[in-house]
Amino acid sequence: MLISPSILTCDFAHLEQELDFVKRSGADWLHLDVMDGVFVPNLTFGPPVIARLRPLSDMFFDVHLMMQYPHRLVDAFAAAGADLINFHVESASPVAETLAAIRSHGKKTALALKPATPAEAVFPYLDQLDMVLVMTVEPGFGGQKFMADMLPKIAALRAEIDRRGLSVAIEVDGGIAPDTAPLVAKAGATVAVVGSALFNAPDPTALVQTLHAIG
Ligand code: DX5
Numbered sequence: 001m002l003i004s005p006s007i008l009t010c011d012f013a014h015l016e017q018e019l020d021f022v023k024r025s026g027a028d029w030l031h032l033d034v035m036d037g038v039f040v041p042n043l044t045f046g047p048p049v050i051a052r053l054r055p056l057s058d059m060f061f062d063v064h065l066m067m068q069y070p071h072r073l074v075d076a077f078a079a080a081g082a083d084l085i086n087f088h089v090e091s092a093s094p095v096a097e098t099l100a101a102i103r104s105h106g107k108k109t110a111l112a113l114k115p116a117t118p119a120e121a122v123f124p125y126l127d128q129l130d131m132v133l134v135m136t137v138e139p140g141f142g143g144q145k146f147m148a149d150m151l152p153k154i155a156a157l158r159a160e161i162d163r164r165g166l167s168v169a170i171e172v173d174g175g176i177a178p179d180t181a182p183l184v185a186k187a188g189a190t191v192a193v194v195g196s197a198l199f200n201a202p203d204p205t206a207l208v209q210t211l212h213a214i215g
């Protein structure tokens with residue numbers, strides 16, 4: 001599986017060093033959790049911070065928007081240097097128009113699903129997507145317990161993507177660690193967000209190697 005570390009658990013006073021830590025761990029992407037305090041009960045950062053991080057890293061910026069109105073800031077996140085813009089199908093933005101706006105900037109597209117939302121919610125958009133994100137915790141905070149009852153949703157998405165012959169990646173986010181990664185890989189996930197498990201790991205490089213070998 002590809003590994004996309006979330007900087008939500010990192011030391012926000014030293015972001016440059018934390019980016020360096022992620023790079024040295026051997027991870028593939030950088031997962032940036034944008035929260036607006038409305039869609040989720042937490043607030044993080046937005047385009048100005050991402051724009052400042054962009055020159056410091058050559059990693060793929062996987063931007064996860066937990067926002068009520070993501071379409072309002074698509075242009076700003078694209079200009080800030082996002083490589084992929086991922087927003088929630090439960091947001092208040094028009095899904096097709098928001099996906100088209102992301103595409104118009106030449107960026108990769110993704111839709112995210114909260115735990116209560118069924119896989120079928122993204123089926124109408126699958127052929128416009130590079131990735132689907134299945135939340136395996138309630139969005140808002142790092143360090144929560146993995147929800148094993150999300151595994152059938154991952155499998156349902158995998159089956160539909162394969163049935164239609166599409167090459168849409170499936171990302172999982174929340175509680176991913178060496179014990180839960182094999183379960184999501186078996187269900188069909190191809191990208192794993194890793195937050196607290198990486199930032200608290202005694203040997204981050206070994207952890208990424210272990211996760212890379214799964215799936
Ligand atoms: C939660 C975020 C996740 C979170 C994952 O809303 O979307 O990316 O940081 O953190 P862990 O791996 O600690 O569950």
Ligand code: ZN
Binds near residue numbers: 006
């Ligand atoms: Zn996330």
